[in-house]
Amino acid sequence: MDALFHISMLGMLAGLLWAAVAIVRRTRQRRSAWESGVTAQARVVRAWATTQVVNNAARRVQWHEYDFTTPDGGAVRFKEAGGPRERAVGDAVRVHYAPHEPDRATAAEPRPGKDMAAAVVWLAVIAGCAIFLVHEWVELSRY
Structure with missing residues (x-):
């Protein structure tokens, strides 16, 4: 034991x-x-919400999946939690990313x-x- x-x-x-x-x-x-200063115009490909229940309290988490193209022509798709609820599929947003890891981008405002x-x-x-x-x-x- x-x-x-x-x-x-x-x-x-x-x-x-x-x-x-x-x-x-x-x-x-x-x-x-x-801090990289590199941005791109992205499109919301998917939006959904999940619900977590902790101590009988429901918490809603908004998720978005984004799609953008880097200047060298590479297509990037990433998911991020915590975006605004009003953001819908097809919306255009500005994403920030570091050139060495574009798949770790963020659509959050700095x-x-x-x-x-x-x-x-x-x-x-x-x-x-x-x-x-x-x-x-x-x-x-x-x-």
């Missing part, structure tokens, strides 16, 4: 680490896209300060959860 406890604690810590890495990676990708602040808050929450988890792991291991 001890082994299962330790494995589950390691699994939860690994999940928190994975979430932190994902937040940092996406924040850096968006910042790189915004707001690096807000993006960084959100990342810092989420990383602080994850760090707090990790600290609490390690504390409980140590306390419960004593028994």
